[in-house]
Amino acid sequence: MDFSFSRYGRESVKPSPVNEMMASFASDFRDGVDINLGVGYVNEKTIPTALLSEVMGEIAANPEIFRQAFNYGGPQGAPGLIQALRDYHVSEGIGGMTEEVMARLELVIGPSGATSILDALADIMEPGIVITADPLYYIYCDHLERKGFDVIAVPEEAGGLNPAAVRNILDQLGPLSERLSFFYVVTVNNPSGTVLCNEYRFGLAELAAEWSARLGRCCPIFFDQAYEWLIHDPDAEVPRSALVEVPEAPVYEIGTLSKVLAPALRIGFMVGQAGALMQALVQKTSDVGFSAPLLNQEMAAVMLRRHMRDQVMRVKEGYREKSLVVGQAIHEILGPWLEEVRGGTAGFYYYLTFQETATHSASLFFNFLSRTTGDPLVDGESGALHPRVIYIPGEFCVHPLGFTKEKGQRQLRLSYGYEETENIVAALGWMKEALRYAEGQR
Numbered sequence: 001m002d003f004s005f006s007r008y009g010r011e012s013v014k015p016s017p018v019n020e021m022m023a024s025f026a027s028d029f030r031d032g033v034d035i036n037l038g039v040g041y042v043n044e045k046t047i048p049t050a051l052l053s054e055v056m057g058e059i060a061a062n063p064e065i066f067r068q069a070f071n072y073g074g075p076q077g078a079p080g081l082i083q084a085l086r087d088y089h090v091s092e093g094i095g096g097m098t099e100e101v102m103a104r105l106e107l108v109i110g111p112s113g114a115t116s117i118l119d120a121l122a123d124i125m126e127p128g129i130v131i132t133a134d135p136l137y138y139i140y141c142d143h144l145e146r147k148g149f150d151v152i153a154v155p156e157e158a159g160g161l162n163p164a165a166v167r168n169i170l171d172q173l174g175p176l177s178e179r180l181s182f183f184y185v186v187t188v189n190n191p192s193g194t195v196l197c198n199e200y201r202f203g204l205a206e207l208a209a210e211w212s213a214r215l216g217r218c219c220p221i222f223f224d225q226a227y228e229w230l231i232h233d234p235d236a237e238v239p240r241s242a243l244v245e246v247p248e249a250p251v252y253e254i255g256t257l258s259k260v261l262a263p264a265l266r267i268g269f270m271v272g273q274a275g276a277l278m279q280a281l282v283q284k285t286s287d288v289g290f291s292a293p294l295l296n297q298e299m300a301a302v303m304l305r306r307h308m309r310d311q312v313m314r315v316k317e318g319y320r321e322k323s324l325v326v327g328q329a330i331h332e333i334l335g336p337w338l339e340e341v342r343g344g345t346a347g348f349y350y351y352l353t354f355q356e357t358a359t360h361s362a363s364l365f366f367n368f369l370s371r372t373t374g375d376p377l378v379d380g381e382s383g384a385l386h387p388r389v390i391y392i393p394g395e396f397c398v399h400p401l402g403f404t405k406e407k408g409q410r411q412l413r414l415s416y417g418y419e420e421t422e423n424i425v426a427a428l429g430w431m432k433e434a435l436r437y438a439e440g441q442r
């Protein structure tokens with residue numbers, strides 16, 4: 001018998017194509033043999049397990065200081081963590097944040113990482129048009145579409161999403177633009193690693209203010225800053241916050257401690273003007289579990305106060321080193337086939353565009369690397385397959401009806417976060433073999 005599902009329920013019954021692909025690899029992934037450049041996992045070595053364990057012990061042993069750390073918390077977040085995050089932004093001058101600006105803003109903690117804040121926004125905002133960059137953060141954009149939003153992905157440039165290009169699209173939409181719900185911009189883009197330049201950042205904030213005035217209701221811009229603390233190229237522009245520079249615009253910044261500390265803590269937060277949106281977010285947190293686990297929030301607060309500066313420096317150094325070696329290897333090994341390489345200056349992704357070779361999940365290149373060509377010489381024998389290499393095909397990273405649909409067929413995201421450098425270089429060698437194989441079969 002059929003269920004009486006909501007639209008979201010109906011759309012969620014079948015896993016998204018990328019989830020399906022990753023699940024099929026996960027089921028028989030061979031540690032030490034297969035190489036996973038697909039997952040967005042952080043490198044295990046960046047997680048300060050010993051420090052976390054020490055801090056957890058201290059919290060458990062001192063209930064008079066860390067009160068009720070194993071009880072329910074409040075839906076806005078633990079006051080100690082909220083204050084620690086405020087202080088960290090100001091003392092580190094993140095985005096140029098000052099005490100005066102921070103004092104005017106509200107900061108709330110999500111129930112389970114930045115993801116839960118993004119999820120809440122999809123519930124709170126009326127479904128309509130969402131403007132984002134192409135390539136796009138496929139996990140959230142897929143989620144938005146299942147909730148009934150129409151995602152319009154505007155091709156990014158070297159400096160990220162250009163507000164002039166967005167303005168163009170909105171103008172072209174004519175009366176349809178009245179369905180604009182919000183802007184969603186990942187400041188170090190996932191999948192491409194492209195860093196949004198300050199000029200575009202402020203321009204986008206101004207555009208959100210302009211369209212809010214035009215439509216007579218707030219069309220906020222959400223900057224997803226998941227990787228913003230991980231800009232590791234010393235020559236990169238230092239980001240300035242639109243909350244500081246364009247204070248009149250409806251700007252909200254979403255941050256997370258996942259990438260710089262530990263995803264398992266599930267600490268994500270949003271900073272912006274106090275008001276209806278923040279209130280609805282807090283209510284949503286209450287609806288789905290009252291708060292993030294208090295123990296985790298207390299741990300995060302202690303880490304921020306005592307260790308975060310060194311931790312962020314250490315993590316950045318680690319990814320910088322890997323990014324340089326992997327970047328050089330990409331050019332040396334795959335050079336003749338490449339049209340473009342993005343990323344490598346922040347976070348842990350490179351985004352490759354081949355001149356001709358298709359990368360999608362039915363391509364010869366993909367078949368070679370997943371050992372599904374059907375030729376035992378290429379695949380190895382069943383039960384003893386040659387090493388497999390997992391990556392995210394560009395087909396999942398561009399909007400299926402969008403402007404870069406064709407280009408996406410020959411793109412891929414490669415993560416240098418999770419695997420060790422020598423494995424990544426080995427995987428690039430396999431990719432070269434796969435490129436040759438695809439050429440030979442054409």
Ligand SMILES: Cc1ncc(COP(=O)(O)O)c(C=O)c1O
Nearest residue numbers: 040113114115190226256258268
């Ligand atoms: C762009 C982007 N936003 C949000 C997240 C999720 O972060 P969290 O672990 O805080 O839920 C990720 C994780 O990969 C991400 O890439």
